[in-house]
Amino acid sequence: MTTPKFIDLQINGYYGVDFNQDNISAEELNAACVALERDGVEQVLVTVITDDIAKMALRIRRLVRLRSNDQLVQRMIAGVHVEGPFISTEAGYVGAHPVYAAKQANWREMETLLEAADGLVRIVTLAPEQDPAQEITRRLVEEGIVVSAGHTNASLKELDAAIDAGLSMFTHLGNGCPRMMDRHDNIIQRVLSRSEHLQIGLIADGAHVPFFALKNYLDIIGINRAFVVSDAISAAGCGPGVYPLGDQEVTVGADGVPRAEDDSHLVGSATTMQQMAENLQCRLGLTATEIRRLTYTNPLNQLVGSVKAVSLRMSGSLKNGGHQATTT
Template identity: 75%
Template structure:
């Protein structure tokens, strides 16, 4: 596979550094950016997860300030992805986010987070059912911020209304939902049924979504309507151990998978983008151009960059043989 510079739209931490720590230092951030560059990651969106609004704002503001004073961080960090707090409060759908801080969307609170971001907030993940009037979605879209559905049990009606208001993405499909759901009418099937209008995010570590299911999802979306994120926590690039994520402590086992203490859900990923690219080649059967599209081209396009579309790529309706190299 040719050298591919990755663009990761969702990363919570890296190489022992948790971006959701209020005590994050300039040395921490610089070290994480150095590690990302070594691992062929050219750009990232630092992801700040659900907490109370003042603490989220403080963490976003800290990222902005530390980035401004470090040329390497300015090159690597393309912006901020705000994941929460306007997400489902229902067990399973809330995932690893602290349920006490999940809530209905409020534009006043969203503005507080945007002001802390000083123009660097690029994506906001929320649950459409937590913005029933679509006011927050519409206002974010009007400001050029990508709005993504995630940690949600939105109905088709909720999804359609949100998309009509500007929602254009789905965050890590197959995750942020309970292990047991209706076998047909569930959020995964609803999102896939609207993948002609949504860019679908996927975590390609084999733990968040089994590779056979990931292959099925890509058959439906095509590589033109999907992208891969790491959803990495501080364990990425390090291996087994105990790591922070905000106020949580996460244990990563010998299998390299971060899990909650009761094994009820996963807590981010410890897998690098390079490992995910390798997984797409070895376990999903994708070719170099398709992998580049999922891990770099599509994310850049979503962030507004003009990226030429390679000819002949599809991975929809059985095109794989024509597209794999």
């Protein structure tokens, strides 16, 4: 029997290794990639979350350097997903990100992160309200980078303006928002109302979104415009315990769910993509074809599109009107 393959566009760590540590070693990164490959994952975007710009750049630069020296890591890590720091500072919407580092977007700081990644940024998650003139969104799209809304309380007007500027994705719908919101006019309903314009990420662990709600979301979005991410932290594949995520420590209980100490919010997931695929089959009743589209085909299409766009940009074709480029 062929082992299922997965593409994970948002992963913060795996099998005891935190990708947001300042001093992650070559051995640790390799070990995480070995575990991912063993568990059926074909490629990932390592996700670097909100912190001081200098710290984020340091972490990205180190990951990129370690990747360049390891063939397995190069094969497994397709690029970087920058989640923040240009996200909402409101309680609930900021989620597990350190609120002191969340801020309004500016190109100088964004460029610092892009330069640290040396052309490997594939997705940037930001809050549209933190980019009020859509300058950062437009410039990122011009660079061939997918812009995803997330950790946001954008109004419908702000969301529409961002979509007009090139926003094409939404990060883990149903999360990065408070437990208590307006029953009708809330970010989930706004995004669902614009789902024909967006590729929408979902975490299928049953904790971030209850399975009945996940089914409702998929019915509205449609299988062709949704994709599953693990949003895994270093606890994935390890069981209960205390695990790092950047400068914070996260406790995973007996139920396998990472939560903040005060239980105010979840902190990533500890669920593997294989487990999520099984959830889609057993809890939602999806077919093998539907599951493959959500966990492999759709995220792969996003990844391939971004790689091609970045390669075109770096070759000068987008800027100069050329038609030939190579991808790596």
